[in-house]
Amino acid sequence: MKGVKGFFQNGNITMRTGATMLVMSLAALGPTISYAEIDIGILAPLSGKGASYGQHQKVAVEMAQEKLAEEGGIKGEKVNFLFYDTRGENAEAISQTRRLIYNDEVLAVIGPYFSAETEVAFPLGVRGETPVITASSAKPGIAAKNRPWAFRNALASDQMNGHLVEAWLKANPDIKNVVILTDVKDAFTKIDGTAVFPAVLKERGIEILDNISFQTGDVDYAAQVTKTKQINPDGIVVAGLYNEGGNVVREIRKQGLTQPVIGALGMSEAKFLDIAGKSSEGVMVVMPFWTDNPDPRVAQWVAEYQKRSGGDKPGNTDALIYDTIFMLKTCIEKSGVTNKPDQLKEDRKKIRDCLDNMTDYPGIVGPITFNEDGDAILQPTVLKAEGGKWVTVK
Numbered sequence: 001m002k003g004v005k006g007f008f009q010n011g012n013i014t015m016r017t018g019a020t021m022l023v024m025s026l027a028a029l030g031p032t033i034s035y036a037e038i039d040i041g042i043l044a045p046l047s048g049k050g051a052s053y054g055q056h057q058k059v060a061v062e063m064a065q066e067k068l069a070e071e072g073g074i075k076g077e078k079v080n081f082l083f084y085d086t087r088g089e090n091a092e093a094i095s096q097t098r099r100l101i102y103n104d105e106v107l108a109v110i111g112p113y114f115s116a117e118t119e120v121a122f123p124l125g126v127r128g129e130t131p132v133i134t135a136s137s138a139k140p141g142i143a144a145k146n147r148p149w150a151f152r153n154a155l156a157s158d159q160m161n162g163h164l165v166e167a168w169l170k171a172n173p174d175i176k177n178v179v180i181l182t183d184v185k186d187a188f189t190k191i192d193g194t195a196v197f198p199a200v201l202k203e204r205g206i207e208i209l210d211n212i213s214f215q216t217g218d219v220d221y222a223a224q225v226t227k228t229k230q231i232n233p234d235g236i237v238v239a240g241l242y243n244e245g246g247n248v249v250r251e252i253r254k255q256g257l258t259q260p261v262i263g264a265l266g267m268s269e270a271k272f273l274d275i276a277g278k279s280s281e282g283v284m285v286v287m288p289f290w291t292d293n294p295d296p297r298v299a300q301w302v303a304e305y306q307k308r309s310g311g312d313k314p315g316n317t318d319a320l321i322y323d324t325i326f327m328l329k330t331c332i333e334k335s336g337v338t339n340k341p342d343q344l345k346e347d348r349k350k351i352r353d354c355l356d357n358m359t360d361y362p363g364i365v366g367p368i369t370f371n372e373d374g375d376a377i378l379q380p381t382v383l384k385a386e387g388g389k390w391v392t393v394k
């Protein structure tokens with residue numbers, strides 16, 4: 001028997017997830033049907049650092065699980081998501097990735113969430129010859145270093161920040177210099193604030209007056225903002241996640257700074273708007289998924305997500321993990337995967353080759369194609385906070 005499985009219990013599918021259990025009712029899906037089992041691993045922070053990210057992705061996974069069950073699984077086989085909590089920690093990401101590859105013998109692994117976790121998980125996929133697909137990590141270059149088994153169904157910040165800065169400067173043509181506030185503890189925000197944003201800004205002739213650091217988990221940003229106020233730049237760049245970024249922006253406005261602000265991808269969540277409150281007004285970000293997209297298919301998906309999440313809007317990583325699941329479904333169905341224990345190595349290679357050749361997959365986020373570096377080609381959308389919502393910048 002392969003590792004920890006989902007199993008039927010009182011009309012539910014229950015999946016053990018380390019310290020967590022993911023339970024989904026199948027009452028509305030008709031009588032119990034006996035399936036073979038397709039195992040797919042999922043890694044996300046359900047507790048600890050960034051737990052909100054993982055909990056929101058879990059809602060999207062539940063939506064995918066139910067849709068697959070309604071469709072009779074994949075190739076008539078029941079799908080098990082082995083969902084493990086990494087707590088946002090590298091050591092857990094290593095342990096759980098190994099567990100999924102060697103103990104659970106999954107066909108593929110989705111995750112981990114953070115760039116630092118993904119950097120240590122990708123090499124394990126290479127050694128174990130198993131596709132590992134992150135649906136969130138945005139640090140440039142990490143999939144390319146671990147080809148051919150590593151994939152990133154998310155836009156790297158170097159693919160997005162140019163679009164963001166162009167739109168920001170167009171809206172604020174008087175900006176000639178900036179201060180960057182960087183979370184140096186998180187791998188993605190550190191590279192974003194110290195390398196990606198500076199390169200993009202310098203290409204456009206914008207002077208960087210200072211780069212002021214803070215860390216994930218900080219609660220007081222008064223000193224950093226006071227220093228920024230003393231420098232008095234034309235604009236402010238915040239390279240942070242939604243929680244820290246939201247609090248930094250609150251402090252910026254609290255201290256009376258009125259300069260235009262742009263933020264890193266991690267701030268493009270609805271939670272940032274909640275945390276920053278009225279201080280978010282005018283902040284610009286970029287992301288590959290716009291929650292308020294009027295396209296009927298997107299609007300229906302968002303409405304269903306909100307119904308399940310208690311009203312919370314999905315973030316881009318929620319849509320991306322949902323799309324990743326159905327891209328795997330496509331590959332399993334079309335590449336000749338047998339799902340036989342003695343064919344596991346060959347099946348993993350078939351999925352890898354299918355993803356390598358994935359072109360214009362019709363995702364919730366829009367068409368998805370993987371390039372030779374294993375990175376998804378997605379269309380970035382620049383957004384601006386207005387009235388507590390993200391709106392598109394034309």
